[in-house]
Amino acid sequence: MIETIALLPLAVSLICFLLNRRTRLIEATAIIGAFLLLISGGYASISVFREGPWSEGMWYIDQLSALMMLIISFVGFLAILYSISYIRHEHEEEGISLNMVRFYYTSLFMFIFTMVLVVVSNNLGVVWIAVEATTLVSAFLVGFYNKGTSLEAAWKYLIICSVGIALALLGTIFVYASSIGILGEESGMNWTSLMAAADQLDPSLLKFGFVLVLIGYGTKVGLAPMHTWLPDAHSQSPSPVSALLSGVLLNCAMYAVLRYHILLTHSSVGGEFSSDLLLLFGLISLVIAAAFIIVQKDYKRLLAYSSIEHMGIISIGFGFGGFWGIFGALLHMLNHALTKSLLFFSAGNVLLKYKTRGIEEVRGIARTMPFTAVLLLIGALAITGSPPFSVFTSEIMVMTAGFDQGDVWATVAYIAIIVVIFAAFMAHISKMVFGEPPEGMKKGEVSKVGLLPMIVLAATILIMGLYLPDLLSDGLRSIVDLFGGA
Amino acid sequence: MQDSLSLDLVDTFAAIILLTDFMLVASGRMRSLTRLFAIQSLALGGLAAVVAFETKAENIYIIAVLSVALKAIVIPRFIDYTTEKIQVKKEVEPLIKIPGSLLICAALALLAYYVTEPIMDLGTAITGNCLAISFATVLIGLFLMVSRRKAITEAIGLLVVENGVFLAAIAMTYSMPMIVELGVFFDVFVGVVIMVVFAFRINRTFDSIDATSLRGLKD
Numbered sequence: 171m172i173e174t175i176a177l178l179p180l181a182v183s184l185i186c187f188l189l190n191r192r193t194r195l196i197e198a199t200a201i202i203g204a205f206l207l208l209i210s211g212g213y214a215s216i217s218v219f220r221e222g223p224w225s226e227g228m229w230y231i232d233q234l235s236a237l238m239m240l241i242i243s244f245v246g247f248l249a250i251l252y253s254i255s256y257i258r259h260e261h262e263e264e265g266i267s268l269n270m271v272r273f274y275y276t277s278l279f280m281f282i283f284t285m286v287l288v289v290v291s292n293n294l295g296v297v298w299i300a301v302e303a304t305t306l307v308s309a310f311l312v313g314f315y316n317k318g319t320s321l322e323a324a325w326k327y328l329i330i331c332s333v334g335i336a337l338a339l340l341g342t343i344f345v346y347a348s349s350i351g352i353l354g355e356e357s358g359m360n361w362t363s364l365m366a367a368a369d370q371l372d373p374s375l376l377k378f379g380f381v382l383v384l385i386g387y388g389t390k391v392g393l394a395p396m397h398t399w400l401p402d403a404h405s406q407s408p409s410p411v412s413a414l415l416s417g418v419l420l421n422c423a424m425y426a427v428l429r430y431h432i433l434l435t436h437s438s439v440g441g442e443f444s445s446d447l448l449l450l451f452g453l454i455s456l457v458i459a460a461a462f463i464i465v466q467k468d469y470k471r472l473l474a475y476s477s478i479e480h481m482g483i484i485s486i487g488f489g490f491g492g493f494w495g496i497f498g499a500l501l502h503m504l505n506h507a508l509t510k511s512l513l514f515f516s517a518g519n520v521l522l523k524y525k526t527r528g529i530e531e532v533r534g535i536a537r538t539m540p541f542t543a544v545l546l547l548i549g550a551l552a553i554t555g556s557p558p559f560s561v562f563t564s565e566i567m568v569m570t571a572g573f574d575q576g577d578v579w580a581t582v583a584y585i586a587i588i589v590v591i592f593a594a595f596m597a598h599i600s601k602m603v604f605g606e607p608p609e610g611m612k613k614g615e616v617s618k619v620g621l622l623p624m625i626v627l628a629a630t631i632l633i634m635g636l637y638l639p640d641l642l643s644d645g646l647r648s649i650v651d652l653f654g655g656a
Numbered sequence: 657m658q659d660s661l662s663l664d665l666v667d668t669f670a671a672i673i674l675l676t677d678f679m680l681v682a683s684g685r686m687r688s689l690t691r692l693f694a695i696q697s698l699a700l701g702g703l704a705a706v707v708a709f710e711t712k713a714e715n716i717y718i719i720a721v722l723s724v725a726l727k728a729i730v731i732p733r734f735i736d737y738t739t740e741k742i743q744v745k746k747e748v749e750p751l752i753k754i755p756g757s758l759l760i761c762a763a764l765a766l767l768a769y770y771v772t773e774p775i776m777d778l779g780t781a782i783t784g785n786c787l788a789i790s791f792a793t794v795l796i797g798l799f800l801m802v803s804r805r806k807a808i809t810e811a812i813g814l815l816v817v818e819n820g821v822f823l824a825a826i827a828m829t830y831s832m833p834m835i836v837e838l839g840v841f842f843d844v845f846v847g848v849v850i851m852v853v854f855a856f857r858i859n860r861t862f863d864s865i866d867a868t869s870l871r872g873l874k875d
Contacts, residue, residue: 228835293833293835293836295832295833295835295836295839295840296835296836296839298836298840299836299839299840299842299843302843302847303843303846306843306846306847306850309850309854310850313854313857316857316861317861318861318862318872319872319873321854321857321858321861321870322858322870322871322872322873323873324854325807325854325858325870326870326873328847328850328851328854329801329810329811329814329851332814332847333798333801333814333817336794336814336817336818336821337794339821339840340794340821340824343821343824343825343828343829343832344828346828346829346832347828347829350829355833356833358829358833359832359833359836374774374775375775378775401873401875402873405873406873462875465875466875467875468875471875
């Protein structure tokens with residue numbers, strides 16, 4: 171079953187590769203693929219949330235993987251739907267060739283395939299292979315436009331993330347070394363075996379390993395100061411890809427870090443060591459993100475720095491720990507993915523219309539594209555943590571956890587920075603939404619179909635802000651149990 | 657099983673790896689960079705073969721063979737072919753002069769010994785000494801990446817880092833589980849191919865693969 175779900179996007183990718191005649195045919199395949207992804211991923215998540223982990227040989231889905239599956243399949247589904255209108259517009263108006271369209275969907279599904287692979291494997295080594303594969307595939311999507319700047323971004327992305335991931339491999343080997351004497355060669359990297367023997371693992375190797383893994387995968391999460399590839403890659407890639415990078419890929423890397431964090435919590439090292447490191451990197455990311463958000467001139471980079479901020483918040487939540495810290499951070503992973511995708515889709519519409527990424531040059535979206543303007547404002551208010559949207563809920567949970575755990579200074583800093591970012595972010599966005607549009611700018615949305623996934627997202631973050639479904643909150647609760655209850 | 661000949665061989669191969677690290681930093685020509693990387697990979701393969709012989713684990717032989725075939729033959733040729741094709745200048749163009757670079761690398765090697773000392777004795781018996789060298793290789797590879805101008809040298813630096821990681825795997829646990837090992841090789845190989853593809857595109861767009869021309873994106 172797990173294999174079928176994992177291989178599905180790969181199959182769709184291959185089919186897209188073979189269709190080289192008509193764009194409509196490729197688009198139809200992509201839509202069908204998106205639906206299958208949503209249904210299969212959603213089914214897996216729901217049934218794991220309801221009935222507990224699936225374990226099939228080298229594949230394993232527990233509640234944490236299920237949460238990731240949910241994010242991958244839902245955001246993936248919407249990103250593909252949005253791609254249809256976005257890429258079609260580029261194909262028809264900007265001269266993106268049929269071959270490029272085919273290449274785009276092939277890579278997109280391949281990218282989704284590698285991300286699914288990250289979360290369904292029971293072997294930490296295979297997790298590593300899959301994370302590296304996500305970089306290799308998505309580098310093509312980052313460099314999609316083949317211009318100087320996008321090639322630069324892709325190259326930086328490839329090199330920086332590969333170095334990071336090499337360090338993560340070193341960390342994986344350390345953890346393997348801590349277990350090989352007890353578990354033997356075959357199961358020494360198996361997550362379930364590692365967890366069962368957690369208290370016997372060598373603590374100094376584990377500590378060493380975790381530091382390397384955190385720096386390594388942390389590069390991919392976008393934690394400062396290893397974040398330098400992120401604003402470039404997010405701003406240069408096509409907008410639907412930016413949404414996937416920001417909303418899904420960063421979470422997948424965070425998932426890899428969490429596996430090790432959970433392992434350390436259960437071992438004789440205890441959770442304190444890894445939590446403190448997560449808290450530290452989280453706070454650094456928040457500070458760096460705030461600084462660059464204030465001075466930002468490019469709205470896609472603005473969103474990218476906001477992703478660094480939110481990865482920082484998630485990291486801080488796990489760093490604080492305790493029930494609310496972990497629950498809040500998990501919920502925040504989902505909330506950030508949904509909200510940031512909405513924002514990148516809106517930014518995509520703005521980019522297609524205004525043909526510039528400069529904040530200064532974009533004025534009066536409210537006049538030119540009223541629907542996009544409303545959705546962009548909703549997204550901006552939501553991402554900066556305004557009630558009643560869902561990001562607000564999870565940010566409050568993390569804050570509560572901070573006070574509960576007695577980390578008063580860290581919590582005060584956390585609140586202060588979030589307030590600063592709110593002000594700076596909203597100032598940028600409101601300048602873009604209001605005011606007089608540039609001369610000669612025609613009224614009208616870029617595409618009506620493209621608004622649909624955005625409306626779905628806006629509705630979801632609003633509903634989730636008001637009411638958390640029992641199924642989801644029970645699922646998150648059982649993930650918190652994985653962290654040792656706390 | 658601690659045959660002294662094997663121990664000597666392992667130490668010799670490890671010494672060659674460390675030596676090539678320094679020679680990589682000292683070399684001024686692109687050609688010699690790829691040659692030295694090939695020699696280093698050959699030594700890594702040899703080391704893996706000795707370990708395989710000692711531990712009688714067949715899967716390590718496969719690693720030895722793959723490491724020689726891919727990293728000592730295919731990848732260096734591939735990079736040479738690329739540099740020739742896009743007519744890269746033959747000089748390495750270091751951002752930090754070579755004597756200074758060597759001093760920094762000596763410091764990095766010392767740092768590697770210092771860092772790994774507390775965990776040295778946790779490594780497996782016959783390869784325990786290699787851990788410090790593996791760390792030194794990782795650090796020197798990183799240094800190569802940041803201190804040279806060309807995009808291609810960044811890729812070679814990355815490959816050196818990966819050699820260091822493989823050496824660490826052999827030093828600590830003899831190897832990784834088979835499926836993981838194969839996957840890692842696959843990723844490394846695909847990674848190099850993709851980097852070369854981008855090197856071609858970058859060259860076409862900028863008329864050079866000088867990494868300093870990749871400085872357009874700023875805040």
